[in-house]
Amino acid sequence: MRTEHFETLRPVCPVCKADSGQLNSLVIADVTQQEGTQIVQGVLHCTHGACQREFPVIDGVPLIIRNIRSYLSENAFQIALRDDLSPNLESLLGDCLGAGSTFDICRQHLSSYTWDHYADLDPQKEDGPPIPGSMVRVMHQGLDLADTHCSLAERSGPMVDIGCSVGRSTFALAERYRSLTLGVDLNFPMLRLASRLLRTGTVSYPRRRVGLVYDRREFHAPLPNAELVDFWACDAMALPFADGAFAAATSMNMLDCVASPVDFLGAMASVLGSGAPAVITCPYDWSISATPMECWIGGHSQRGPEGGASEPAFRRLLKQNASQSRKYLHLLAEKEVEWQVRVHSRSTMCYKSHLVLVQTEDGVSF
Ligand SMILES: C[S@@+](CC[C@H](N)C(=O)[O-])C[C@H]1O[C@@H](n2cnc3c(N)ncnc32)[C@H](O)[C@@H]1O
Ligand SMILES: [Zn+2]
Numbered sequence: 001m002r003t004e005h006f007e008t009l010r011p012v013c014p015v016c017k018a019d020s021g022q023l024n025s026l027v028i029a030d031v032t033q034q035e036g037t038q039i040v041q042g043v044l045h046c047t048h049g050a051c052q053r054e055f056p057v058i059d060g061v062p063l064i065i066r067n068i069r070s071y072l073s074e075n076a077f078q079i080a081l082r083d084d085l086s087p088n089l090e091s092l093l094g095d096c097l098g099a100g101s102t103f104d105i106c107r108q109h110l111s112s113y114t115w116d117h118y119a120d121l122d123p124q125k126e127d128g129p130p131i132p133g134s135m136v137r138v139m140h141q142g143l144d145l146a147d148t149h150c151s152l153a154e155r156s157g158p159m160v161d162i163g164c165s166v167g168r169s170t171f172a173l174a175e176r177y178r179s180l181t182l183g184v185d186l187n188f189p190m191l192r193l194a195s196r197l198l199r200t201g202t203v204s205y206p207r208r209r210v211g212l213v214y215d216r217r218e219f220h221a222p223l224p225n226a227e228l229v230d231f232w233a234c235d236a237m238a239l240p241f242a243d244g245a246f247a248a249a250t251s252m253n254m255l256d257c258v259a260s261p262v263d264f265l266g267a268m269a270s271v272l273g274s275g276a277p278a279v280i281t282c283p284y285d286w287s288i289s290a291t292p293m294e295c296w297i298g299g300h301s302q303r304g305p306e307g308g309a310s311e312p313a314f315r316r317l318l319k320q321n322a323s324q325s326r327k328y329l330h331l332l333a334e335k336e337v338e339w340q341v342r343v344h345s346r347s348t349m350c351y352k353s354h355l356v357l358v359q360t361e362d363g364v365s366f
Pocket of ligand 1: 113116135162163164165166169184185186187190234235236237251252253254257258259
């Protein structure tokens, strides 16, 4: 966690914000390991006397999450997982723990997303297609729209990349706009990889070949304006910031991964300043393991007027929010884009993702 990001973004206690609407600042209460201006291990405290919640900073990642106890118990394995094992021992562990284990799922996620985000910088290329970087190419298409429709390039202020995963989109935002940029996600192994990249300039990840066979890839990744980037663990549906803290937001392929897309859109609108743009993409790949069916945007009730399609349901939701919210997201432009996720060396999932450019507008005052 960079002290400059903490001081500029002034995170508030997510417990106080959710329970009483109070915006109580967090302070850095303890630093046990620091590298330059980056806190690697430490503790943040809520300043409110009746709350005094503590939030740890682990492996450079502050965990500013409302229900920190259940997050830690659900993610204890990922957080405590050591990363100093040789590739041989790691492979043996993978075989013993087996397919579908938490260890296996973490490696698969790291493989798929790190490959798409950073494999263009890996000197050891794989043979043949597909080409990495699909998400960042899509993001730039959205940012081109934001430059045209909202003069994003001329706006100043911090930017937030929500659901940043291993972080290449966050670096791409900082490179393009030279603004202080924050990537937030809830997946600790992915954030740990991104945070280590900030401190070491190196990407290290298991690239899946087939089955439980992974090759460890480690390479230097020079990323322009990396000093403007930081990565925090925050819930997209309960962002720990004051209203209007950010000048722009991106959220690539995560709307269908949250428990409540409506709460996420509301949280995003509230942390954006007036007239701030946001680029959102979503393949509408609904699954009940992430989102209860009642909360899907489309994807059910095909006998209704929208035939179960997600795109009109999303447009309707945005319009509906306009009449019910203090600040809402107004649709400016949309397009269909292609996004690929590499599963292993012989398999890639190809998605058609719906890209929308929205901008905050002031709505009903209560
Ligand atoms: C399908 S991945 C997309 C990752 C990346 N944006 C990309 O396009 O390559 C969805 C990401 O959203 C994150 N995510 C899911 N629910 C979240 C939440 N409530 N708050 C923050 N991040 C979340 C996941 O951990 C994952 O990294
Ligand atoms: Zn508090």
